[in-house]
Amino acid sequence: MATKLTFETAPPTVAPRAADLFAVIYREYALLARNRINLILSLAPMLVYLLLVNTSLSNLVGSISYRGADLRFAVFLxxxxxxxxxxxxxxxxxxxxxxEELSGVATQLWSYPMRRSRFLLGKLLAGVSLVLGQSLLALGVAALIFDLPFGLEGWAGLLVALTLAAIAFNGLYLAAAITITDFQTFMVLSNVSILVLVFSAPSMYTVDQMPTVLQWISAINPLTYAINGMRDAALFGFADAWVNLLVLALIAMVTYGVAGRALLNRARNL
Incomplete structure (x- = not known):
């Protein structure tokens, strides 16, 4: 006579979901952090501008007037x-x-019985945390090199603006990568956009010093709101930066909405 097996407790249902999410996050960290080429391409521009351009121009320019305050150019940059x-x-x-698509890994991932929402959430969390981590590294190096005149509210405002900017631009590039299906097109767009975004924003100069055409472009340039948000929050506090922070939050909401829908549609075509 066969013995009937019974269980006193139901099998766990929450743990596998959390395990799926943590597995996706761990995989994204490994994919982004262990690739030396990716790390060099993302760290090199920041280090060049921080260690070479910033220090050289600071010695050349000295100080600049920004919204009635005289700032050392290193702080302004x-x-x-x-x-x-x-x-x-x-x-x-x-x-x-x-x-991951070119290597065929994406097809394997989407074939695995896992909720797509958890896959998308894990990818977003890993991407944002890595972007933010690299930016905090840049801020730490700058704090060691330059004497930053920020108070407690200034540091808090800078960190909030930095976090919102990291979330917004990670969503922006993720949406572009999912929408654009050709890898070479995305690479050209990604590399060219860095220069266009930086130099059409009030990055090395104030808006009043920019030509009229560039002032118009800077008004629709998302990097303008990231730079102004970090600069105003660090120097003057949240009260002077809330408009820029609100724009960054709206950009994040729109881009992640587009990225999420596009990623799910793209997964169905694999």
């Missing part, structure tokens, strides 16, 4: 260096998406 770090790291996150 800091948001530009942080923004370049964010853009470079966000572009690397987009490249990683193409790498």
């Amino acid at each position: 800091l948001p530009m260096v942080l923004a370049m770090s964010i853009v470079s790291a966000s572009g690397t996150s987009g490249v990683a998406l193409f790498q």
Whole structure:
């Protein structure tokens, strides 16, 4: 006579879901952090501008007047260096998406019985944390090199603006990588966009010093709001930066909505 097996407790249902999410996050970290080429491409522009351009121009220019405050040029340029770090790291996150598709890994991942929402959430969390981590590294190096005159509220405002900028631009490049299906097109767009975004924003100069055409372009340039948000929050506090922070939050909401829908549609075609 066969013995009937019974269980006193139901099998766990929450743990596998958490395990799936943690597995996706761990895989994204490994994909982005262990690739030396990706790390070099994302770190090199930030280090060049921080260690060479920033120090050289600071000695050349000396100080600059910004919204009635006289600033050392090194302090004025800091948001530009942080923004370049964010853009470079966000572009690397987009490249990683193409790498996993070209290697066939994406097909295997989407064939695994896992909720797509957890896969998308894990990819977003890993991408944002890596972008933010690299930007914090740049901020730490800058704090060691330059004497940053920020108070407690200034540091808090800078960190909030930096976090929002990392979230917004990671979403922007992720949406572009998912929408654009050709890898070479994305690579050209990613590399060219860094220069266009940085130099059409008030990064090395104030808006009043820019030509009229560039002032118009800077108004629709998302990096303008990241740079102004970090600069104003660090120097004057949240009250002077809330408009820029709100724009960054709206950019993040729109881009992640586009990226999420596009990624799910793209997965169905694999």
